[in-house]
Amino acid sequence: MWITEAANRELEQPVYQYYGKWPFRRVWGIQEFGSVLLSVGNLLAHWYGYNKIYMASLRSNAPNWFLHHLVYLNYVISLNGWFWSSIFHTRDTWITQCLDYFSAIAIVFCAMLLALTRSLNLYSTRRQLYLAVPVFLFYVWHVHYMIAIDFDFSWNMKVALTAGLTFSMSFLVWSAKHLLSARKRPHAIYSLMACLLGMAAGIFEVFDLPPKVYFFDAHAMWHAATIPIITLWYQFYCEDAHYDLGIPRKPSxxxxxxxxxxxxxxxxxxxxxxxxxxxxxxxxxxxxxxxxxxxxxxxxxxxxxxxxxxxxxxxxxxxxxxxxxxxxxxxxxxxxxxxxxxxxxxxxxxxxxxxxxxxxxxxxxxxxxxxxxxxxxxxGWKGWASAVKMAKGDSQRKVDYFEKVRRLFRDYNRIFIVNVDNVASTQMHQIRSSLRDQAVVLMGKNTMVRKAMKEVVAENPKLEAIVPCIRGNVGLVFTNGDLKTVRDLMVANRVQAAAKVGLVAQSNIHVPAGNTGIDPNKTTFFQALGISTKVVKGAIEIPNEVLLLKAGKKVGASEAALLNMLGLAPFTFGLTVVEVYDDGSLFSPSMLDITDDVLSKHLQAAIKNIASLSLAAKFPTVASAPHLMVNAYKKILSVGLACENYSFEAVDKIKEALKNPVAVAATSSSAAAPAAAAAAPAKVESESEEEMGMGLFD
The missing domain is CATH 3.30.530.20 (START domain)
Structure with missing residues (x-):
């Protein structure tokens, strides 16, 4: 092999693989010295990252972090994996190959499990087990398949790439989310950089390059690239644990x-x-x-x-x-x-x-x-079950409340919109008791009332007039009875209250004249408020009534202190009617104070105005008809009096009265005498008694 390689070098030919493997120069009997050296470097990087970065910073706080046991498991499995990696690259046998492959795939599976747990925020140990058990079972099946069925290198590579991509994509999404969110985690930059660098380093595994100087091939270069990435991951784990546990990163x-x-x-x-x-x-x-x-x-x-x-x-x-x-x-x-x-x-x-x-x-x-x-x-499960139970209870209460609101709007045609500022719960209970069998009081959040009204408004569009009134501290009073009677029952239940800072005066507030019973050393307090005083019999006396606050003004701290010192309670609190709804009509509560006498008076004034306008415009109407007839009769009498040859009974009487007024007056007196006698019978009787000589002293 080396003779062939020497010839290839002389001929400037590329390096060839022999039986699927690149040629490496052995050092101390080690087959792939570069890979062994860098595998040991990765092992030491894990040891340094866990002990000197992660544990050195967290110390006894580390077990409190929900990912600590996974970080520790990843640390142990990584030490084991890089140990067998160095053994495999030292001596390539079937046993060392299996141990290297299965240890490496265990590292990838553990990293994927850690990434999914972090990105899915699986704080509960129970939920972490739901994820870890299937991953562990698949790993066991994969090892069994590779050993007992088919030692398929391509299948092993596909499984490793799938787990590695799941790991990288989970942390990429999580890092981007927390770097861009309002509650930013600055340390997410470590995981983002580690993922990007790890994906870039994977290029060495995709492109199987020949070894440089017969020591460092693409696989060895991938080992070299992972060393700084390991320290980035442990730095991320450290910072993330500090963030979750709330441990400040500051000196003593x-x-x-x-x-x-x-x-x-x-x-x-x-x-x-x-x-x-x-x-x-x-x-x-x-x-x-x-x-x-x-x-x-x-x-x-x-x-x-x-x-x-x-x-x-x-x-x-x-x-x-x-x-x-x-x-x-x-x-x-x-x-x-x-x-x-x-x-x-x-x-x-x-x-x-x-x-x-x-x-x-x-x-x-x-x-x-x-x-x-x-x-x-x-x-724990019980805690969340209790929370879910309470949430379900709240949800059921909301459903019942919505149904109650809909039922009230369907059953009642008359509604009071009332203001409930400063109304205590005890007073509200008294008001409900006084309105029993006559009206129903509904209180609740305005948003819930408006939401419940949507369905009712669709059925009865008239109710839409109420929606703008449901804002502020208001309530609804439903009734089908007499509006004025129900209003009087609500308004009658009012409670006196002392002055408090910030309250708005409902009317002019006066401080009455007289002896206050307050010690004279408080004189300067009255002077600061511009109230003249004098000392009588060892107590402060106010000679004249003083206007302290005008209606609509807010009570200040000094005014509230003075009124409380004098024992005055100028405020009354209760339900205040804001608007009244009656079968589609929305009007002011002052309309309920209109009586029949007021209506009759205003009707008579309106009729007079119509009659005057009709007479002035010479346009006959029903209102002006009586006046037209009276005026015509007066004109006929005037014509009859002016014409001597024209007469009728009414004119003849007037003419006779004008000719002989004395006779007419006598006639009138004689006609009025019987009526006067009937009006005073007792007086006539007493006079007759006196004439008969039956006086008191006779």
């Missing part, structure tokens, strides 16, 4: 106090007015071990702050949580380590915080602190 912080003072302060920091979220603490156990270290276990009861989302509060059910704190104080080494983790809500997550306080090596008067720990999502 300095505290400008002695370590002894810091340690004592940590034990005495609760209760603390600056940490109101810690409700209570209790020491469960405390002892000193044989090495003089103080071990303590404390139980803390904490409550969540206002920043907890509503959806998370509904899942957690309670805003209070128990937290366990384990601490070890070593006076000899000058260190104190605390581990704090939650006892409550562990069905959804476990949170661990690690702090290490040490004496500063640079300055004895200072201390250093290192942080660790993080958030670990490992919801």
């Amino acid at each position: 912080s300095f505290i400008k106090h002695h370590w002894e003072s810091v340690t004592m302060a940590l034990f005495q920091k609760y209760p603390n007015p600056l940490a109101s979220h810690v409700l209570a603490t209790d020491v469960l156990s405390r002892h000193v071990d044989a090495d003089g270290r103080l071990h303590s276990i404390r139980l803390l009861l904490k409550t969540a702050g206002s920043g907890v989302p509503t959806w998370l509060q509904s899942l957690l059910k309670s805003r209070e949580a128990y937290v366990i704190e384990l601490s070890i104080v070593d006076p000899r080494s000058g260190t104190m380590e605390t581990r704090t983790h939650n006892l409550s809500h562990r069905r959804f997550m476990s949170v661990e915080e690690i702090q290490t306080f040490s004496r500063s090596h640079e300055d004895d008067s200072c201390s250093t602190v290192d942080w660790g720990g993080g958030l670990d999502w490992h919801p």
Whole structure:
């Protein structure tokens, strides 16, 4: 073979394969020295990446990461694979070939499993097993097929390429997604670069190039290209674990106090007015071990702050949580380590915080602190089942609520849109009780009401007029009874309330004159508000009534303090009717105050206006007809009086009255006498008694 190769070199001929293999120069009996050397390099790269990059940074926090066991498994399988790779390239036998091929395919399968677990966010161990078991069974079948049925090189290459492409594409998609998303993971650049470089290095495997200087062929060059890629992957695993566990990537912080003072302060920091979220603490156990270290276990009861989302509060059910704190104080080494983790809500997550306080090596008067720990999502089946159950319960409640809204809109034709600002739940219960059997009060989220109304509006388009009114803090009151009666029942239930900062004055607020009973040292407070006062009998007295706030103005801090000091409650809260709906008509609630007398008065005024307009326009109408007839009759009388030869009964009476007014007056007096006598019979009787001599003193 080497004689042939020497002749080919002299003739400048290319290197040929012998029995499907390239010729290599042996070093110390090693067949492919370059591949062996680079296989050992890959083995050392895995050892360095796992121990010096990954574990050196995470230390005891590593097991808390959900991918740690897969990273460790990949590390062990990779060490095994590169070990057998170096053995196979040292001596090419059937056994070493099988061990190299099957170890290599195991590395690819494990990497694919790790990539799918990361990209699919399989935090639960149970879900990871659902994916790992089929992959393991396929690997076992593949080994059995290659050994017992057919050692097919092309089939083995297809399986390896499929698993490798799955690995690369999974991480490529995941990396691009997290680099472009709002919650960016900067370390995804490591996985992106590693995938791209790995795919580029695969070119060496596709193109089987002849060895350079009979040592380094394309396969050896592929081994060389994977060494820096391995360190990129372990750097990615390290950064990703830090991100998921919430471990800050920063150096130790300095505290400008002695370590002894810091340690004592940590034990005495609760209760603390600056940490109101810690409700209570209790020491469960405390002892000193044989090495003089103080071990303590404390139980803390904490409550969540206002920043907890509503959806998370509904899942957690309670805003209070128990937290366990384990601490070890070593006076000899000058260190104190605390581990704090939650006892409550562990069905959804476990949170661990690690702090290490040490004496500063640079300055004895200072201390250093290192942080660790993080958030670990490992919801078990029971936790998710409970969450799903609650979600189903919420979904069923929404379905029932939607059905209730639709039923109310179908059953009732009259609706009040009411404002419920500052109405407490107790007052609302009283209002519901007073409206029982007459009206139904509906409260709920505006979005849910509008969504439920879509189906009803399709059936009854008149209800569309209500949709714009459903905004703000409003409710709906359904009734088929008398609108005014129901309105009066709602408005009657109002509660007096004290003044609070920010409330808008419903009417002018006056401070009454008189003795306030307040100590004279508060005089400057009244003066600041521009209220004149005097001191009478050791108390402040207001001589005249004072207008404190006008209607529509907001209550300030000083006004609220004064009104509360005087014991005045100028506000009344209750349901306020905004709009009224009646079978397709939407109108103001002031329309309900119109009575029959008001309608009659306005109708009479309208008739008078019509009659006046008709008379002025000389256009006869029903309203002006009586006036036209009276005016015509007056004109006829005027004509009859002016014409001596023209007469009729009514004119003759007027003419007679004008000729002899005295006789007419006498006639009128005689006609009015009987009526006057009938109107005063008692007086006539008393007069007759006096005439008969039956006086009081007779």
